[in-house]
Every structure is written in C-alpha cells, then in structure tokens.
Amino acid sequence: MADGCMRLSGAGYRKRALEQDEGHATRTLELFYTETIAALVAIEEDPHEKAITRNEATGIRIQLELLETAFMQGLWSFLLTSFNAVSKKLQNVNTTISEVISLFNGLVKVVSDTREEFDQYEEKALSISTIQEYKTLRQRRRNQNLQPGENRDNSIQLSGRDNFRVNTFNVILDRTLTELTRRREAYQKIYSKFSLxxxxxxxxxxxxxxxxxxxxxxxxxxxxxxxxxxxxxxxxxxxxxxxxxxxxxxxxxxxxxxxxxxxxxxxxxxxxxxxxIPISNCSAERSFSVLKRVKNYLRSSLSENKLNALALLTIESDLFLSIDCEDIIREFAAEKSRRKEL
Structure with missing residues (x-):
C-alpha cells in the first residue's frame, strides 16, 4: 500500500494538483487516473488492511477500469471546467445581464460542438482504460405473439458502443443543452424588457x-x-x-x-x-435554509410528506399569504367533523 499511496501523496502530486486552479475532482482524477488505479491495487493487496477496505478498493478499481468510466471522466472534466469558468464570472458583482447572455451563448456552443466529438473522447478513454470494449447489454428475448406478415427482424439491436453513445453520451449533452437554452432564454426575456x-x-x-x-x-x-x-x-x-x-x-x-x-x-x-436584478440565483441554497428553520428540534419527528409541505409553504410564503384560507378551513372542518345529527 505504501508505494501506491506515495504516488498520490508525494510532492509531485501536490504540485500538479495545485497548478490546476479549477480544483474539481474530475480534473484531479483525469490527471492521476492510472496512479489512482495503482493505489487501489496496492490497497487490495495489503494484508494489513481491513477486509471491508480491500473490498471497497476492489469495487472502485473495477469501475475505474471500465471504458465507460474513463470516457465519462474525460467528458465531465471538460464540461465542469467550462461551467466553473462561467460560474466564477457570474459571481462577479460587476457582471451585467448582457455579459451573462454571452456566457450562456458560449456554453451552448461548447455543448453543441462536444456532441460531435464522441470519437475524440473515445480515443482518449481507450488510451487510459484497462478494458478496451464497451459493456454489451444482454437482454432476454421476450416471446411475442406475431401477427401474420410480422417478424422479429425489424427490432434494432445496438452494439455496446452505439448504445453508450445514444443512451448516455447524447442524453447527457441534450439535457444539458436544453437546460442551458432555457436559462439563456430567461435572461434574454429580461434583457429585452430593458433594451431601451x-x-x-x-x-x-x-x-x-x-x-x-x-x-x-x-x-x-x-x-x-x-x-x-x-x-x-x-x-x-x-x-x-x-x-x-x-x-x-x-x-x-x-x-x-x-x-x-x-x-x-x-x-x-x-x-x-x-x-x-440578480444575474444568478440560489434557489437550492434557499431551500436548504428553509428546511433548517422548519425542521427544528421541536419537529424532529416530522414525516417526509409533511416536511415537504411545510417547506413548500415557507418557500412560497408570498403566494401563500395572498390566498384566502377561510374557505379551505371550512371545507377541512366539514370533512373532519364527527358530529352526527340525531
């Protein structure tokens, strides 16, 4: 284990990691992919380690040796580096909405171009992956009642490579592109109102x-x-x-x-x-802040449904306070009333 860990804790590792000002995990993994696998192998073979530790190291190593994992770490390293650069610019107090629209246009162009670069990412993944083939999906053939004139030859069977490209690579980029486009259009809508x-x-x-x-x-x-x-x-x-x-x-x-x-x-x-007008939003952070206020020590046994309902009412407090609740209360009281007329 000592040799493997030294590869990840030496001065050379620290220097190269610090030189990467992005600092995210995918970039670090990209730089030290083979060293990480070697360190995991060293942990597996170390008899002084606990059995659960060796088993966890084995599981992680098996995943890292897959061609799909090597491919995805290269893809996410590139995408997150681009997103991180835009995120830093968005946090600048002097950034204007027009600059934000330009930044989103750039991200949309990057993601669109990346969709056509499957072969480049595949070549890079093959150079560092232990396994040189994609996982092939093996599905049990279903018994189908065929109508006269029908046959099973019309079913399309994708290879492992095509299946990964269609159902993983393209899906990730298409969803990312859709979300970026939606956010850009929201900024453009605000910008057009103040175009005068x-x-x-x-x-x-x-x-x-x-x-x-x-x-x-x-x-x-x-x-x-x-x-x-x-x-x-x-x-x-x-x-x-x-x-x-x-x-x-x-x-x-x-x-x-x-x-x-x-x-x-x-x-x-x-x-x-x-x-x-803020150029960025923190709706996720506000949700966590609300949960911290709603679920205090007096409400530690709330069910998930009730907690979600209370959090939603708190987050949308402006809308909630504008609603007349008298009719809702009377309806609720009528449904829960246990009095029976004699």
Missing amino acids: ITDMKHLSNEELREKSIILSQYYTQDLKENLGNEMVFFKAYCTEKKILNYSPLELLKMLRQDNLQISYPNLEIALRMFLS
Whole structure:
C-alpha cells in the first residue's frame, strides 16, 4: 500500500494538483487516473488492511477500469471546467445581464460542438482504460405473439458502443443543452424588457417610446407613462455630451453626480431596477435554509410528506399569504367533523 499511496501523496502530486486552479475532482482524477488505479491495487493487496477496505478498493478499481468510466471522466472534466469558468464570472458583482447572455451563448456552443466529438473522447478513454470494449447489454428475448406478415427482424439491436453513445453520451449533452437554452432564454426575456436602456444609442425616438410603453405597462406601480419622453430627452443629452457608450451603471452614476434624477425620475428608477436584478440565483441554497428553520428540534419527528409541505409553504410564503384560507378551513372542518345529527 505504501508505494501506491506515495504516488498520490508525494510532492509531485501536490504540485500538479495545485497548478490546476479549477480544483474539481474530475480534473484531479483525469490527471492521476492510472496512479489512482495503482493505489487501489496496492490497497487490495495489503494484508494489513481491513477486509471491508480491500473490498471497497476492489469495487472502485473495477469501475475505474471500465471504458465507460474513463470516457465519462474525460467528458465531465471538460464540461465542469467550462461551467466553473462561467460560474466564477457570474459571481462577479460587476457582471451585467448582457455579459451573462454571452456566457450562456458560449456554453451552448461548447455543448453543441462536444456532441460531435464522441470519437475524440473515445480515443482518449481507450488510451487510459484497462478494458478496451464497451459493456454489451444482454437482454432476454421476450416471446411475442406475431401477427401474420410480422417478424422479429425489424427490432434494432445496438452494439455496446452505439448504445453508450445514444443512451448516455447524447442524453447527457441534450439535457444539458436544453437546460442551458432555457436559462439563456430567461435572461434574454429580461434583457429585452430593458433594451431601451442597453440599446439606447441604436434606437430611434419612436422605438424608444414604444419600448418605454411596454416597460411601464409591465411595472405599472413603479414607472409612469412619460418614461418615453424622458428617454428621448436623455438620449439627446447623452449625444450632446458624447456619452452614449456609457454602461447602465455609469449612466446612473452620472445622473446622481449631475443631480439629474429630478429631471429624469422614471429613467433613474428604471436604471436602478435593471441594475438590481440578480444575474444568478440560489434557489437550492434557499431551500436548504428553509428546511433548517422548519425542521427544528421541536419537529424532529416530522414525516417526509409533511416536511415537504411545510417547506413548500415557507418557500412560497408570498403566494401563500395572498390566498384566502377561510374557505379551505371550512371545507377541512366539514370533512373532519364527527358530529352526527340525531
């Protein structure tokens, strides 16, 4: 065991691992794939190790030696490296929605191109995998009652390679591409509402007024109908001062510095709304925070269904508080009533 562990704990390993600023597990596994398998073999053959430890090492080694595992670690290493770079940019407070859309366009292009690179990933996996063939699915043939004129020759039997490509490789990339496209469209929808601000220099006065009406109708409680006139006047002001290339943040700072928010109150509100829209979300983290508040020591014996229901009511508290519960309570009381008329 000592020799195998030394391969993974020596100075060379630490240096190479630290040089990879991404730091995720798939990248580390890609760098030390053969060393990891050698270390597992050393653990298996070490008589001083517990039997359960040797068995676990054997199971992990068998999985790592599969061609499919070597293929997937190379694929995920590439994808997670790309996602990690975008994630770091999304966490920057100065990142704008237009930049986010460009980042998502890049990810969509990367995933689309990766779908056509199966052979490259396969070649790389074959170079490090112990097993050089894909697992072939062996299925028991079902007895079918064939109608006159039918035969079993129409059934398609995929090879191990084709089955892995169709049912694993393509499925992962297609689902990832669908989710990325959905999120990009959500950002594009928000961006289009505020295009009168981001694309002000490219829009005519009539287009500015039309887009201002759409935005003010969407935020009726915040913006007035004269937003269009303010945009036309402000564009003329920016043209005169030659600041049409300013970003929304720079425009808001300029409004405050020149004390123009009194002249353009609706524009100032629209700028603040646009700049305060978060470019990322943390719905999963909020769910865990809610569970921590709901399932305290007084509710430690809650069933899963009840816990899920309480968590959903807490997460969607705004919607829940807007619902009139009197009818629901009366309905519930009527159903649970045990009084019987004599």
